[in-house]
Structure formats: structure tokens, C-alpha cells
Amino acid sequence: MARMIEKSDPLLRAQKLVGKKFDLLIIDSISSRKGRSHFNEIVKDIPTINPRILSIRLKDLERNNLITKSLVLGTPVKTEYALTDSAERLGEIISELKKWAEKHK
Amino acid sequence: MARMIEKSDPLLRAQKLVGKKFDLLIIDSISSRKGRSHFNEIVKDIPTINPRILSIRLKDLERNNLITKSLVLGTPVKTEYALTDSAERLGEIISELKKWAEKHK
DNA sequence: CGGGATCCCAGGCGATACTG
DNA sequence: CAGTATCGCCTGGGATCCCG
Numbered sequence: 001m002a003r004m005i006e007k008s009d010p011l012l013r014a015q016k017l018v019g020k021k022f023d024l025l026i027i028d029s030i031s032s033r034k035g036r037s038h039f040n041e042i043v044k045d046i047p048t049i050n051p052r053i054l055s056i057r058l059k060d061l062e063r064n065n066l067i068t069k070s071l072v073l074g075t076p077v078k079t080e081y082a083l084t085d086s087a088e089r090l091g092e093i094i095s096e097l098k099k100w101a102e103k104h105k
Numbered sequence: 106m107a108r109m110i111e112k113s114d115p116l117l118r119a120q121k122l123v124g125k126k127f128d129l130l131i132i133d134s135i136s137s138r139k140g141r142s143h144f145n146e147i148v149k150d151i152p153t154i155n156p157r158i159l160s161i162r163l164k165d166l167e168r169n170n171l172i173t174k175s176l177v178l179g180t181p182v183k184t185e186y187a188l189t190d191s192a193e194r195l196g197e198i199i200s201e202l203k204k205w206a207e208k209h210k
Numbered sequence: 211c212g213g214g215a216t217c218c219c220a221g222g223c224g225a226t227a228c229t230g
Numbered sequence: 231c232a233g234t235a236t237c238g239c240c241t242g243g244g245a246t247c248c249c250g
Binding site: 010011012013014015017021024025028064065086089090093094096097098099100101102103104105 | 115116117118119120122126129130133169170191194195198199201202203204205206207208209210
């Protein structure tokens with residue numbers, strides 16, 4: 001008999017993947033720019049984030065296959081963050097969550 | 106011209122409403138019991154939660170109109186927590202989030 | 211432009227014990 | 231059964247400055 005303990009497992013997993021303070025905001029920001037953003041564009045969308053945190057979160061999201069990072073050569077070199085397919089699907093859920101939050105109460 | 110600053114407002118709002126560690130787990134637990142649960146039933150569903158935290162979270166969720174609390178007279182008296190309509194709608198989003206988390210990667 | 215290095219801080223959470 | 235009382239911790243995040 002399987003353990004009931006695992007009833008909430010998928011949610012715990014979601015939490016580990018995108019549960020930190022700015023994670024959904026970051027994904028939503030990239031999503032709103034059609035799936036590709038530069039570092040400072042995200043900062044513009046989330047004025048309260050600080051570069052250190054953004055940097056940490058981006059790396060973590062990358063490790064977890066939510067975003068990909070690529071370099072755009074030129075002067076200066078730019079970085080470009082893009083959502084993975086999975087993260088784009090999450091983006092739709094985030095969009096529903098936003099609608100929900102706006103209506104709530 | 107509206108402030109761009111507010112681009113991520115609904116998400117920040119959602120975060121304040123249900124952004125703490127166990128919030129989604131609690132709502133999902135009640136939801137899985139057809140919208141009504143007792144204190145210790147929630148504890149059974151979320152073995153890692155401790156009574157103090159659950160108590161705090163339930164009060165906060167109640168204040169924010171996500172759950173309602175009522176007493177069921179009898180011996181002993183029981184408390185019953187139910188989801189509000191709004192929280193039930195959130196429950197559907199949580200359900201999608203769970204599916205997403207299971208498929209991811 | 212896109213970060214890294216340091217230092218610091220609060221608050222959210224864990225553990226344990228107790229109660230109406 | 232359904233919580234409350236204490237206490238301590240630790241991690242995530244804020245502030246500031248700096249660099250290739």
C-alpha cells in the first residue's frame with residue numbers, strides 16, 4: 001500500500017521548482033516579452049528585485065529546465081533568457097493565477 | 106499613464122494570499138476532501154506540518170477569505186474548515202499546477 | 211550590460227511541551 | 231480534538247559596492 005504521505009508530492013515539487021519569491025514573476029516577465037528577455041528587461045518588469053537575487057534565481061531556474069540562457073554576440077554582448085516549453089505551459093497557469101488573484105474577494 | 110511598476114501586481118497579490126509554504130497544500134487537502142476538513146485531517150494529509158504552523162496558516166487563510174471556519178456541535182466539539190468559492194476556483198488551478206509539476210522535465 | 215562579493219537582517223519555520 | 235506557548239535557527243532576501 002502506497003504511502004499517503006505522498007499525497008501532496010507534486011505540489012512540493014512545484015514549490016521546489018518555482019516556489020521562491022520572484023520565480024513566477026520572472027517567468028511571467030519573460031513570457032510577456034514573447035518568451036525571450038535580457039537581464040535588465042526583467043529588472044524593469046520587477047523593480048523591487050535586486051541584481052544579486054535575479055542572478056541567483058535565473059541560475060536556479062536554468063538548472064531546473066525552466067529557462068535557457070544564450071549569448072547574443074555584438075557590442076556589447078547581451079545575454080538572452082528564454083522559457084523552455086515546459087515553462088511556457090507553466091506561464092499559462094500563471095496567467096490563470098493572475099486572473100484569479102484579481103477577482104478574489 | 107499607468108505605472109509599469111504594477112505589471113506584476115496580481116502575482117504579488119496571489120503571493121500574499123497563498124504564498125506561504127503550506128498554503129497550497131492546505132487548500133489542496135481540504136479540496137480533496139470535498140471542500141470540508143477537520144484540523145487533524147489536514148495534519149494527516151501534510152505530515153510535515155506542525156500544529157502551530159497549521160493554526161497560523163488557517164487563521165490567515167480565513168482572514169483572506171479563502172476558508173471559513175465553523176463549529177460542529179457534539180462530543181467532542183469539532184471544527185470544520187471549508188473552502189470559499191474563490192478558493193475552490195483556486196483549487197482547480199492548483200490541480201493544473203500539480204499536473205504540470207508531474208510532467209516537468 | 212550583466213552580473214559577482216560581502217555583510218546583514220527578519221521572519222517564517224521546526225521541535226517540543228502543554229491545555230481547554 | 232484542536233489548538234497555544236516558548237525558543238531557537240537558518241535561509242532567503244535586502245543593501246551596497248565593485249568588476250570584466
